[in-house]
Amino acid sequence: GQNIDQPTEMTATEGAIVQINCTYQTSGFNGLFWYQQHAGEAPTFLSYNVLDGLEEKGRFSSFLSRSKGYSYLLLKELQMKDSASYLCAVMDSNYQLIWGAGTKLIIKP
Amino acid sequence: GAVVSQHPSWVICKSGTSVKIECRSLDFQATTMFWYRQFPKQSLMLMATSNEGSKATYEQGVEKDKFLINHASLTLSTLTVTSAHPEDSSFYICSARPLAEYNEQFFGPGTRLTVL
Numbered sequence: 001g002q003n004i005d006q007p008t009e010m011t012a013t014e015g016a017i018v019q020i021n022c023t024y025q026t027s028g029f030n031g032l033f034w035y036q037q038h039a040g041e042a043p044t045f046l047s048y049n050v051l052d053g054l055e056e057k058g059r060f061s062s063f064l065s066r067s068k069g070y071s072y073l074l075l076k077e078l079q080m081k082d083s084a085s086y087l088c089a090v091m092d093s094n095y096q097l098i099w100g101a102g103t104k105l106i107i108k109p
Numbered sequence: 110g111a112v113v114s115q116h117p118s119w120v121i122c123k124s125g126t127s128v129k130i131e132c133r134s135l136d137f138q139a140t141t142m143f144w145y146r147q148f149p150k151q152s153l154m155l156m157a158t159s160n161e162g163s164k165a166t167y168e169q170g171v172e173k174d175k176f177l178i179n180h181a182s183l184t185l186s187t188l189t190v191t192s193a194h195p196e197d198s199s200f201y202i203c204s205a206r207p208l209a210e211y212n213e214q215f216f217g218p219g220t221r222l223t224v225l
Binding site for chain 1: 143158214216219
């Protein structure tokens with residue numbers, strides 16, 4: 001079966017760094033996505049990785065290792081507005097997104 | 110660019126009525142649109158994949174006759190919740206895939222449905 005695993009909840013301090021991990025097992029792989037979702041809102045796109053390595057975009061970076069079925073989202077210089085759920089999703093061989101349950105990130109002052 | 114709209118943003122209806130939700134890609138054409146449902150504190154659950162001009166493909170456990178999907182044009186898909194009941198209350202989100210862009214999906218803002 002297809003499976004995406006990510007921690008349910010994480011807590012971090014404003015100004016710090018946090019890494020959210022995601023492991024996956026899917027039928028085929030056409031890329032891994034990270035989305036941010038604030039309560040009551042639709043997901044917003046953060047990053048897309050299809051090749052191994054680190055993609056940096058401002059305060060956010062995303063890493064992928066296809067051989068390990070592993071990715072992480074790194075958030076630096078955390079701000080209170082970063083409090084949200086972070087969703088890991090993998091596009092399978094049918095170009096369909098398989099979603100993780102999301103990681104709720106709580107930022108404390 | 111790549112904006113997807115949904116209408117309405119929120120709706121409250123009585124049990125037994127039907128509710129139609131529209132999903133539009135405003136500045137691009139989408140052969141494929143996806144309908145998701147999300148219950149509180151849970152992740153997105155794909156309900157169906159809608160392809161322009163053909164019947165939607167429903168995920169296991171989703172009732173085709175209850176959740177009617179129509180994808181009549183390259184910019185519009187509709188989801189009709191028929192004979193809605195309180196357990197159908199949820200956050201419904203659509204996403205649209207641009208033509209020939211298989212690794213892109215753009216999300217609408219979602220529709221909050223409350224069935225009394």
